[in-house]
Amino acid sequence: MNAEANIATRLRSLSIDRLEPPPRASLPRGRLRTLGVTLAGMTAALAAAAYFMPAPSANALSEALASGTVSAPAKEASPSSQGKAPTIQEPAKPLSQAIVGSGYVVAGRMITLRPEIGGRVVDLPLDVGDQFVAGQVVARLDATTDEIDLRIASSQAVAATAAARRVEVSLEQARKTLDRTKLLIERGAVATSSLDADSLAVVQLTSDLEVARQTAETARLQVDKQERTLSLHQIIAPFDGVVVSRLAGLGDTVASGTDGGGPRDGIAILLDPTSLTIDADIAQSNAARLQPGQTAVAILDAFPDRPFKMRVRTIVPAASLQKGTVTTRLEFLTPPSRVLPNMAAKVTLDAPDLQANLNK
Numbered sequence: 001m002n003a004e005a006n007i008a009t010r011l012r013s014l015s016i017d018r019l020e021p022p023p024r025a026s027l028p029r030g031r032l033r034t035l036g037v038t039l040a041g042m043t044a045a046l047a048a049a050a051y052f053m054p055a056p057s058a059n060a061l062s063e064a065l066a067s068g069t070v071s072a073p074a075k076e077a078s079p080s081s082q083g084k085a086p087t088i089q090e091p092a093k094p095l096s097q098a099i100v101g102s103g104y105v106v107a108g109r110m111i112t113l114r115p116e117i118g119g120r121v122v123d124l125p126l127d128v129g130d131q132f133v134a135g136q137v138v139a140r141l142d143a144t145t146d147e148i149d150l151r152i153a154s155s156q157a158v159a160a161t162a163a164a165r166r167v168e169v170s171l172e173q174a175r176k177t178l179d180r181t182k183l184l185i186e187r188g189a190v191a192t193s194s195l196d197a198d199s200l201a202v203v204q205l206t207s208d209l210e211v212a213r214q215t216a217e218t219a220r221l222q223v224d225k226q227e228r229t230l231s232l233h234q235i236i237a238p239f240d241g242v243v244v245s246r247l248a249g250l251g252d253t254v255a256s257g258t259d260g261g262g263p264r265d266g267i268a269i270l271l272d273p274t275s276l277t278i279d280a281d282i283a284q285s286n287a288a289r290l291q292p293g294q295t296a297v298a299i300l301d302a303f304p305d306r307p308f309k310m311r312v313r314t315i316v317p318a319a320s321l322q323k324g325t326v327t328t329r330l331e332f333l334t335p336p337s338r339v340l341p342n343m344a345a346k347v348t349l350d351a352p353d354l355q356a357n358l359n360k
Helices: 002-014 029-052 058-067 144-187 193-231 284-289 352-359
Strands: 099-107 110-113 119-123 137-141 234-236 241-246 268-271 276-283 295-300 303-320 325-332 344-349
Touching: 099 325, 137 268, 144 193, 276 284, 276 303, 276 344, 284 325
Parallel strands: none
Antiparallel strands: 099 276, 099 344, 110 268, 119 137, 137 234, 241 268, 276 325, 295 303, 295 344, 303 325
16 A cells, blocks of 8 residues: 555655646547557556555665664474474494503512522422422422531530530539638638639639530520521421422432523412413503503413403503503402413403493
8 A cells, every 4th residue: 555655645745737728629549549548558657657666765775684683584483393492412432442562471470499408309299380388398308417416416416505504503612612711711720822822723614614605505505506507408388379380309419599591490479369460562652541550351362261360559650762662560459370470361451431331
């Protein structure tokens, strides 16, 4: 309706008001026809312009958009989405990868048992694979010579003790004589010179008794030394464990441990099974993910169907320049039966975030 009113108003503004209508005869009939066609064309053009032009002007519309009073029409929500809240899909977190390494079984306590003295082996009560406890005899050496030396030292100690006892008796008698001489001098029965002789005898015997006592003590210490030497002929185990290998047989002569020797010179190789660990090499790219206390699973080449539960005991504070790895030492959480040193193993360590979940 507004558009039609605007068209009518514009048409009225284009009309020419005449005071008197022109005489009909003064206008030729051809010009009247041309004028009518012109007015009709102008009317059609104005109608088309009003149809295509919006009611507000272009300047007014731009000012309204600049001031923010005109807002874009909101899209009508579809019926299917009206009752549902918008969902935001978070990016999937990457799964933590386990740390894989390889290494070997290492014995914390495995020693080559060597005697402190040399001698000939006369007894080997244990064989390879036998278990033992701390203090148990592993081997015995020939002790004939040392037994004789012990008897000699014991005899000398007895003689030294007897000599010291004789000096004690003489000193006691000399002191009694000195006391009696002093009493006689007081009575005037003997000369004063006798007192000097008896006093000198007491001093000399006191000194002799001190020497005799030192000699007896030396002899006693010699006996103790020979007894210890004799005890060294029995080779005992320093801890609980198992015999890994026997390095000497009956009748063999072995050197003392203080005399040196090669790695296989001795009586036997002993192992503490509870001290077994695994030293595994881990790539340096995973060094930041290693931490003490991480749990792991070890698969030994010798027992592929027996996974062992492990735990990281320590991380060696030095990397290998040649292999580009970091060494971790893992301990067994259960007793590793039939596991031997130097067995190859593959370990898989839990990632730190998985480890945190296990500890909860």
